[in-house]
Amino acid sequence: MKMGLNGYDHWQLAEDADGIVWATLDKAGESTNSLSTAVLQELARMLDRFEAQPPRGLIFRSGKAAGFIAGADIEEFTELDTAEKGIELVARGWHLFNRLARVSYPTLALVRGHCLGGGLELALACRYLLVVDEPATRLGLPEVMLGIVPGWGGMLRLPERIGPQAALDMMLTGKTVDAQKAKRLGLADDLVPPRVMTQAAAMLVVADQARRRPALLQRVLAGPLRQLVARGARRQVARRARPEHYPAPYAIIDLWARHQGNALAAPELIDTIVRSPTARNLVRVFFLQERLKAFAKGSDFSAQRVHIVGAGVMGGDIAAWCALRGLTVTLQDQGIERIAPALQRAYAAWSRRIRDERELRRVRDRLIPDPDGHGVRQADIVIEAIFENVGAKQALLQSLEAVIRPDAVLATNTSSLRLEDLRSVLARPERLIGIHFFNPVSRMPLVEVVNAEGSDAQAIRRAIAFVRQIDRLPLPVRSAPGFLVNAVLGPYMLAAMRAVDEGLAPETVDEAMLAFGMPMGPIELVDMVGLDVAMAAGRSLANPAEEPPRCLLERFAAGQLGKKAGRGFYEYRAGKPAKASPGAVPAGLAERLLQPLLERAQQLVAEGVVADADLADAGIIFGTGFAPFTGGPLNYLRSQYA
Structure with a gap:
């Protein structure tokens, strides 16, 4: 110059x-x-x-x-x-x-x-x-x-x-x-x-x-x-x-x-x-997103290797996402035949995203099938992602604790179980934290980072940094059944299924919430989550004296477990639900279905499961897709009384 x-x-x-x-x-x-x-x-x-x-x-x-x-x-x-x-x-x-x-x-x-x-x-x-x-x-x-x-x-x-x-x-x-x-x-x-x-x-x-x-x-x-x-x-x-x-x-x-x-x-x-209210609320959502990103500021932790145990839909998709974002991932399950479907899903997803063959090969090389769990000793982050059973998770976590590095983050991807119950068998219970992803992993931006009384503060900070490293939004939450997102989704989906029990068509129930502005109806959401998962979560989140919805029990008993089985409340053709016409939506149905979600969100803020109402709005928007134009459920509730 x-x-x-x-x-x-x-x-x-x-x-x-x-x-x-x-x-x-x-x-x-x-x-x-x-x-x-x-x-x-x-x-x-x-x-x-x-x-x-x-x-x-x-x-x-x-x-x-x-x-x-x-x-x-x-x-x-x-x-x-x-x-x-x-x-x-x-x-x-x-x-x-x-x-x-x-x-x-x-x-x-x-x-x-x-x-x-x-x-x-x-x-x-x-x-x-x-x-x-x-x-x-x-x-x-x-x-x-x-x-x-x-x-x-x-x-x-x-x-x-x-x-x-x-x-x-x-x-x-x-x-x-x-x-x-x-x-x-x-x-x-x-x-x-x-x-x-x-x-x-x-x-x-x-x-x-x-x-x-x-x-x-x-x-x-x-x-x-x-x-x-x-x-x-x-x-x-x-x-x-x-x-x-x-x-x-x-x-x-x-x-x-x-x-x-x-x-x-x-x-x-x-x-x-x-x-417009929409622009005002979407700008609000932008700043909520920035607040979630800011939780990772100041951390110099950067994971290189991740070990995931459980190659099911969630574990396999977490592994695929981490590999796509540049980490070396070892994926463990009981035999290569259990890992193979996760690899096939990952390869198919990557092929749709990556055109450069050399880059595609590099990403593939980063996801390593590891049925014997050799990678656990070198991992910076170890995530348990098996089925929702306290005893099975305890046994696995106990075996992992015995071999992981002293400075490694030990995490569970549980969607509904309390950390206090899972960590009671560990020699250092404070090490266990939650890193809870949502399905589908490649599309849902939120990850709940779960802590309990006495949790290791450094492990929490590293988990938050890891979540940002893989381009996801970390939300700190306190250990409680269902944490934030599933705890509010449970009553919402339950109310929707009760409406089906009363004689409303699933299509009508879904249409009420689509018209409200939700990206997906609650019945289709149950199908996507899986009726087996809904049953398991219901047992841990619902009132034990309360019977599950009849429509859920009948389909579960028939093996109609939702989208992954090809049939749940809807039949799925090429991955899409075959829906009949919704017909007329009864007046006030959307408000009725929303009410338990709104009440539960308020309760969780009051109990300190999430720090404040703004973070609750952020978590529910980015974790469920709750209509962003409203600015979040609690912001929507305030606007109704403004």
Whole structure:
């Protein structure tokens, strides 16, 4: 670099010998870059400066190890209490990025790590986008996850760059793409390894060649067939989200189809979206998620090896997920024939996710069948994941304690049993903690980290760090039957099955809760959990004097154990439930089914099983899928009396 360009708090500017200015965003006082008002104001000043004296080229990059730009400053969304403030926020980024897109000199975004929301909108406003080929590089417009729209040019430029169908899929789901897919889609102009990224960025800017236009079909879909694409997108969204619960995806489609992605052309829509209860609650959910992540901050523990005993659905899927996230995993059960189905499931799941054959082979090599349990002595984390039986678990834990390393974390994946009962046979009972995953492991983000009176504090801290290491959300809970999530799900599913006993069709019961906003009905949830698991959990969680629901007993006795058996309350075809029409839903059914869940959640907070109501909301949202637009069950309960 031949000279520095100073005068900014968040940007570091330097001009190299070729006349290219490198603009490095290093937001002051933060570990992650976000586009706050102050950052955008400095960018505007930067463009003013270059308007008078244009550089040969301008390259944006990050000064943070955490990635490129995480998006807009979410804290500022909480201050949008008037329509004018919402419109002002949209206008700020829309006009600034349009100005960036019109500059006469070539511009480039050098993306390494996450590039999300407003960060991707800034990158799209540049003439070129270069991605660094690393696993951490992810690009996306996830605004819909916050109940808002990508109003700073994303709805205009992403469809122009990769075609409307792929762009709408990204914007309507909030999905991100990795560096290789970004290149395949045409989102990125090129894909380079880290060692040559600066040279490649400079060469691309100096060459200043015209970008490749999207294929003719994509241009037709974005032009004459725009309304046809929009109708198809609306149908797809309607299968997943109802407009009264989640208005943002419908607004994205309308703004793209009718206003070329310019949200300022429909200011009334901005106000409806930005200040909606859904947006307010989804922003709340975002901060709840950040609070769960923060439990792992400050820990330097990093697991290398995990040993899991029990290759059933849960144990096998925990093993597969840990291997996918980079850990070496040994999986133990009574013979290779019991481990083989777990390996087959893992290989099939990985093949759907990983295109690179070399990476797929590396992941496969990390999951090691270990019927004799040799890996337990080297493991940093040892997880017991066998069936829910106190005696069987005690015997296994006792044998594991005798051979594991003194500093290893000894954990159980029990879903309903108390740690106090399981650890009573151990020489060092304080070592045992709970690391409770949810089914399906690859999709459920929450993991309960369970402690009991006198639990080893270091083991708890290491377990929390391990959960974040494998990209899951740790929720500390106290040992109690069912902990938090299963303790609230039990009464909810019980109420649903009692309704079936009363003569309501399973489809009707499920429809009541789907209409409320749940991602899955409670009866289908019982099928997914497994009727055998529901029976076992019911025995430990329910009133012993209370008979199980008749509909559950009958199906359990007939061997109809749910989705895994191909039949439970529903018959399953290609993994999907065959449902009849739900018919009319009785008034007040949803409220009746929710009531025991809400009461139990309040009780668990009062008893200290979870530290406070916000954490209870976080756990129930991320552990059950409880309608996120409500902000969580206890937040929903408060809103009913506001």
